[in-house]
Amino acid sequence: MSTLGLIEYAEATPEVRAIYDDIIATRKSDYINNFWKAMAHDPALLRRTWQALKEIMGPGALDPLTKELIYIAVSVTNSCHYCIASHTASAFAKGMTNDQFMELQAVVGMANQTNKLVTGYQVEIDEKFQPPLKR
Amino acid sequence: MSTLGLIEYAEATPEVRAIYDDIIATRKSDYINNFWKAMAHDPALLRRTWQALKEIMGPGALDPLTKELIYIAVSVTNSCHYCIASHTASAFAKGMTNDQFMELQAVVGMANQTNKLVTGYQVEIDEKFQPPLKR
Amino acid sequence: MSTLGLIEYAEATPEVRAIYDDIIATRKSDYINNFWKAMAHDPALLRRTWQALKEIMGPGALDPLTKELIYIAVSVTNSCHYCIASHTASAFAKGMTNDQFMELQAVVGMANQTNKLVTGYQVEIDEKFQPPLKR
Amino acid sequence: MSTLGLIEYAEATPEVRAIYDDIIATRKSDYINNFWKAMAHDPALLRRTWQALKEIMGPGALDPLTKELIYIAVSVTNSCHYCIASHTASAFAKGMTNDQFMELQAVVGMANQTNKLVTGYQVEIDEKFQPPLKR
Amino acid sequence: MSTLGLIEYAEATPEVRAIYDDIIATRKSDYINNFWKAMAHDPALLRRTWQALKEIMGPGALDPLTKELIYIAVSVTNSCHYCIASHTASAFAKGMTNDQFMELQAVVGMANQTNKLVTGYQVEIDEKFQPPLKR
Amino acid sequence: MSTLGLIEYAEATPEVRAIYDDIIATRKSDYINNFWKAMAHDPALLRRTWQALKEIMGPGALDPLTKELIYIAVSVTNSCHYCIASHTASAFAKGMTNDQFMELQAVVGMANQTNKLVTGYQVEIDEKFQPPLKR
Numbered sequence: 059m060s061t062l063g064l065i066e067y068a069e070a071t072p073e074v075r076a077i078y079d080d081i082i083a084t085r086k087s088d089y090i091n092n093f094w095k096a097m098a099h100d101p102a103l104l105r106r107t108w109q110a111l112k113e114i115m116g117p118g119a120l121d122p123l124t125k126e127l128i129y130i131a132v133s134v135t136n137s138c139h140y141c142i143a144s145h146t147a148s149a150f151a152k153g154m155t156n157d158q159f160m161e162l163q164a165v166v167g168m169a170n171q172t173n174k175l176v177t178g179y180q181v182e183i184d185e186k187f188q189p190p191l192k193r
Numbered sequence: 194m195s196t197l198g199l200i201e202y203a204e205a206t207p208e209v210r211a212i213y214d215d216i217i218a219t220r221k222s223d224y225i226n227n228f229w230k231a232m233a234h235d236p237a238l239l240r241r242t243w244q245a246l247k248e249i250m251g252p253g254a255l256d257p258l259t260k261e262l263i264y265i266a267v268s269v270t271n272s273c274h275y276c277i278a279s280h281t282a283s284a285f286a287k288g289m290t291n292d293q294f295m296e297l298q299a300v301v302g303m304a305n306q307t308n309k310l311v312t313g314y315q316v317e318i319d320e321k322f323q324p325p326l327k328r
Numbered sequence: 329m330s331t332l333g334l335i336e337y338a339e340a341t342p343e344v345r346a347i348y349d350d351i352i353a354t355r356k357s358d359y360i361n362n363f364w365k366a367m368a369h370d371p372a373l374l375r376r377t378w379q380a381l382k383e384i385m386g387p388g389a390l391d392p393l394t395k396e397l398i399y400i401a402v403s404v405t406n407s408c409h410y411c412i413a414s415h416t417a418s419a420f421a422k423g424m425t426n427d428q429f430m431e432l433q434a435v436v437g438m439a440n441q442t443n444k445l446v447t448g449y450q451v452e453i454d455e456k457f458q459p460p461l462k463r
Numbered sequence: 464m465s466t467l468g469l470i471e472y473a474e475a476t477p478e479v480r481a482i483y484d485d486i487i488a489t490r491k492s493d494y495i496n497n498f499w500k501a502m503a504h505d506p507a508l509l510r511r512t513w514q515a516l517k518e519i520m521g522p523g524a525l526d527p528l529t530k531e532l533i534y535i536a537v538s539v540t541n542s543c544h545y546c547i548a549s550h551t552a553s554a555f556a557k558g559m560t561n562d563q564f565m566e567l568q569a570v571v572g573m574a575n576q577t578n579k580l581v582t583g584y585q586v587e588i589d590e591k592f593q594p595p596l597k598r
Numbered sequence: 599m600s601t602l603g604l605i606e607y608a609e610a611t612p613e614v615r616a617i618y619d620d621i622i623a624t625r626k627s628d629y630i631n632n633f634w635k636a637m638a639h640d641p642a643l644l645r646r647t648w649q650a651l652k653e654i655m656g657p658g659a660l661d662p663l664t665k666e667l668i669y670i671a672v673s674v675t676n677s678c679h680y681c682i683a684s685h686t687a688s689a690f691a692k693g694m695t696n697d698q699f700m701e702l703q704a705v706v707g708m709a710n711q712t713n714k715l716v717t718g719y720q721v722e723i724d725e726k727f728q729p730p731l732k733r
Numbered sequence: 734m735s736t737l738g739l740i741e742y743a744e745a746t747p748e749v750r751a752i753y754d755d756i757i758a759t760r761k762s763d764y765i766n767n768f769w770k771a772m773a774h775d776p777a778l779l780r781r782t783w784q785a786l787k788e789i790m791g792p793g794a795l796d797p798l799t800k801e802l803i804y805i806a807v808s809v810t811n812s813c814h815y816c817i818a819s820h821t822a823s824a825f826a827k828g829m830t831n832d833q834f835m836e837l838q839a840v841v842g843m844a845n846q847t848n849k850l851v852t853g854y855q856v857e858i859d860e861k862f863q864p865p866l867k868r
Contacts, residue, residue: 059317061416062426063595089321093307096314100430103437106515107307113507114299119292124259125300131263132304134718135270137407137812140311141304142720143322146736150326156737157254160775163718164249165260167778169267169276171711172228172242176275178674178703179231180682180864182194186224187278189450190468191285196686197696198865235700238707241785248777269448272542272677277450281466291467295505298448302508306441313404313433315412315594324720325738329587331821332831333730359591363577366584370835373842376650377577383642384569389562394529395570401533402574405540407812410581411574413592420596427524434519435530439537439546442498442512446545449501452464456494457548459855460603461555539853542677547855551601561602565640568853572643576846583809583838585729585817599857629861633847636854647847654839659832664799665840668806672844675810680851681844683862690866697794704789705800709807709816712768712782716815719771722734726764727818731825 060096074098077108084112091144123152131166195231209233212243219247226279258287266301330366344368347378354382361414393422401436469500479503482513489517496549528557536571600636614638617648624652631684663692671706735771749773752783759787766819798827806841 067078067090077098082088097104115125126149133141149159202213202225212233217223232239250260261284268276284294337348337360347368352358367374385395396419403411419429472483472495482503487493502509520530531554538546554564607618607630617638622628637644655665666689673681689699742753742765752773757763772779790800801824808816824834 059315059594061313061315061429061594061596091319091322092316093311096316097310099426100434102518103310103430103434106518107310110303110511110515111307113511114296114303118296119290120262120296120300124262125296127255127259127263128266128297128300129304130718131266132270132301133308134714135267136305136308137717138308138312139717139720140316140318141308142718143318143324146324146720147322147326155254156774159736160778161249161253161255161260162263163715164775164778165255165263166267166718167711167715168245168249169264170271170714171707172246173268173271173273173276174674174710175232175238175242175703175707176228177273177677177679178196178670178682178706180194180196180679180686181227181231181275183275183278184226187226187282189278189281189464189466191282191466194864196699196864196866234696235704237788238700238704241788245781245785248781265448269444272447274447274450277448281450291504294466295508298445299505299508301448302441302445305444306437309404309440310433310437312407312409313400313412313436315409315416324734324736326736329585329729331583331585331729331731331834361589361592362586363581366586367580369831370839372653373580373835373839376653377580380573380646380650381577383646384566384573388566389560390532390566390570394532395566397525397529397533398536398567398570399574401536402540402571403578405537406575406578408578408582410586410588411578413588413594416594417592417596425524431519431523431525431530432533435525435533436537438515438519439534440541442516443538443541443543443546445502445508445512446498447543448466450464450466451497451501451545453545453548454496457496457552459548459551459599459601461552461601535853539849542852544852544855547853551855561639564601565643568850569640569643571853572846572850575849576842579809579845580838580842582812582814583805583817583841585814585821599855601853601855631859631862632856633851636856637850643850647850650843651847654836654843658836659830660802660836660840664802665836667795667799667803668837668840669844671803671806672810672841673848675807676845676848678848678852680856680858681848683858683864686864687862687866695794701789701793701795701800702803705795705803706807708785708789709804710811712786713808713811713813713816715772715778715782716768717813718736720734720736721767721771721815723815723818724766727766727822729818729821731822 060092062096062099064092064095065098066095070098071101073101074104077101077104080112081108093140093144123149123154126152126154127158127162130162131169134163134166135170195227197231197234199227199230200233201230205233206236208236209239212236212239215247216243228275228279258284258289261287261289262293262297265297266304269298269301270305330362332366332369334362334365335368336365340368341371343371344374347371347374350382351378363410363414393419393424396422396424397428397432400432401439404433404436405440465497465501467501467504469497470503471500475503476506478506479509482506482509485517486513498545498549528554528559531557531559532563532567535567536574539568539571540575600632602636602639604632604635605638606635610638611641613641614644617641617644620652621648633680633684663689663694666692666694667698667702670702671709674703674706675710735767737771737774739767739770740773741770745773746776748776749779752776752779755787756783768815768819798824798829801827801829802833802837805837806844809838809841810845 129145264280399415534550669685804820
């Protein structure tokens with residue numbers, strides 16, 4: 059379900075179907091998840107979001123699994139249950155081990171704790187950490 | 194500065210100084226940043242937080258740099274300026290390249306966007322992403 | 329459901345019932361949603377919240393539909409599922425079109441993304457954007 | 464300032480300069496704000512973000528000022544000081560009156576309050592607000 | 599400073615001045631902090647906010663200091679630097695000790711950590727914690 | 734349920750069982766809630782989290798019920814439904830009255846509102862609230 063419903067492949071316009079086809083080809087799986095079927099009501103948003111995701115999440119200076127871990131860290135911090143569920147499944151599919159999953163959660167928990175300790179104690183940023191940090 | 198002020202090494206109790214010494218030895222740097230000097234008012238908190246950080250952020254199933262990237266992702270999502278500044282400096286010190294920094298930010302931005310798109314469209318979690326995902 | 333249960337019209341005290349009556353009269357609908365029935369345990373909170381909402385959400389320098397869009401933008405950013413559901417329904421009832429709904433979500437997604445990009449890159453505020461901006 | 468510094472027009476690559484030129488032409492102002500100069504280290508991000516912003520924030524089913532108000536609502540909820548400063552300036556430039564500014568803030572404050580009241584009381588979503596709400 | 603500037607007592611309208619007088623009388627201090635001087639541009643908001651604050655933060659089933667601690671806990675979690683600064687000062691003025699301040703921060707840090715651990719592990723709510731919990 | 738499933742007492746390792754035993758002894762109840770059963774996949778995390786919670790949430794400068802109220806305030810602000818449900822149940826078990834529950838929610842709602850009003854109006858921190866506030 060979704061506010062405007064989900065657009066299935068069979069009922070999609072050619073414009074949307076072309077994006078679905080690219081998702082299928084890129085992921086080597088014919089499963090289109092609900093997120094895309096909900097976004098498909100706005101083909102421009104669907105196109106932009108898929109293009110950006112494809113560009114950003116592929117191999118680069120960081121490997122795809124590391125990027126999934128970062129995605130999960132953000133999603134947990136935002137309490138986005140859909141994204142936690144889908145990206146955790148995706149990370150396991152990309153080879154995340156149980157130990158990596160657990161270390162990820164420990165780091166996320168720790169970071170959320172110290173973020174608030176430093177904020178609550180109103181700690182000023184050390185001179186040496188001030189930007190720019192350009193290398 | 195900090196709500197209760199900062200406790201410098203010279204004025205620290207032996208209990209606090211022992212933790213400062215461990216921070217110095219572990220990090221191979223005699224610089225103690227403001228966060229620890231602020232927490233030092235509560236020696237039990239200082240001890241617990243440093244012990245946990247040492248256990249969690251060291252090498253394991255994930256390497257220390259990956260953990261720093263995750264830490265930054267959380268800190269950016271929480272708008273914790275102190276933690277962004279200190280962990281970005283720390284990640285560069287651990288070898289993060291400019292390209293890795295930029296890919297990290299792109300993933301964090303993307304995740305924050307899709308977290309909200311999926312929430313705003315009220316998309317239901319796909320059956321296949323439901324936990325448990327135990328391997 | 330709700331932590332303290334829901335107070336139905338029939339079992340409400342005269343004080344609560346008077347507020348329910350005003351909600352019904354103002355909205356021209358005899359449907360009282362769960363939010364109010366949960367708040368009714370604290371009649372002072374119920375009164376204050378309803379009074380403020382009535383004053384704020386009515387016509388003014390901004391029209392009521394624009395206010396609903398703003399309400400949804402906040403609720404999505406906070407991941408408040410109840411508020412997203414109720415205010416999205418309310419916005420449609422006030423005439424929001426599907427296209428307006430979709431543009432709203434695109435703006436909310438974009439804003440959440442750039443909020444984090446600017447934070448992660450630690451960008452300093454431009455001199456010319458500094459308050460006061462009084463006209 | 465920014466983590467990697469700011470890239471001024473004079474030192475920009477042709478690829479970045481072309482985007483700066485489009486920003487200048489679109490906004491009818493030769494002022495490039497710090498956000499873009501910080502993003503310019505990652506030309507692909509700069510291009511994607513500017514393109515998306517241009518597509519999303521222009522006239523459509525919602526007018527540009529309404530979109531700025533939504534942008535501010537998100538930025539306030541996220542405590543993004545840069546975005547609050549820049550988009551508030553931008554909204555005033557697009558004709559937002561003081562009264563509209565004040566009503567916007569009142570709605571944002573109210574929404575943040577009721578978001579938490581409904582969450583703290585654990586209020587269940589009314590059957591009639593359940594998606595899909597497709598018109 | 600503030601977006602619309604600050605309205606000092608001397609330049610305030612009679613309506614605003616009456617509220618300033620009530621703040622002064624209630625707090626037994628002639629200091630009006632910036633928050634109220636900024637809100638004063640919108641006298642209806644100023645009145646509503648001050649009235650609600652006076653009703654909510656006074657003695658009741660919870661004592662005023664406990665309410666300040668709760669206020670700080672929310673403000674830290676939201677990274678609201680103004681509110682952290684003002685309510686921490688206010689709590690100290692109401693008798694909060696350094697030890698209470700430190701325990702507060704430890705609880706806030708801990709809660710933020712476990713909030714995210716439970717979210718990241720996607721833990722389902724125990725049957726016995728389900729509302730209603732009416733006593 | 735949980736991403737990695739729940740570890741019941743009967744299937745737990747001796748290391749995990751020892752912690753479960755301590756939870757049971759400390760709480761004087763043989764009910765182990767899902768949170769601990771999910772964390773048990775990572776015994777080091779389980780141990781650290783339980784030890785910290787025991788140290789922090791016990792009697793000190795603040796009483797245990799006040800600490801639960803603070804925990805709930807954070808959990809509501811973070812929209813952590815599991816923590817809201819479990820700590821609200823726990824607070825009632827520790828003697829929280831309905832009136833205390835309702836005042837807590839009113840303060841949390843108010844704080845979330847003024848946090849955003851002050852942020853949206855870009856109010857500068859008063860000189861007199863600046864840290865350090867050391868007593």
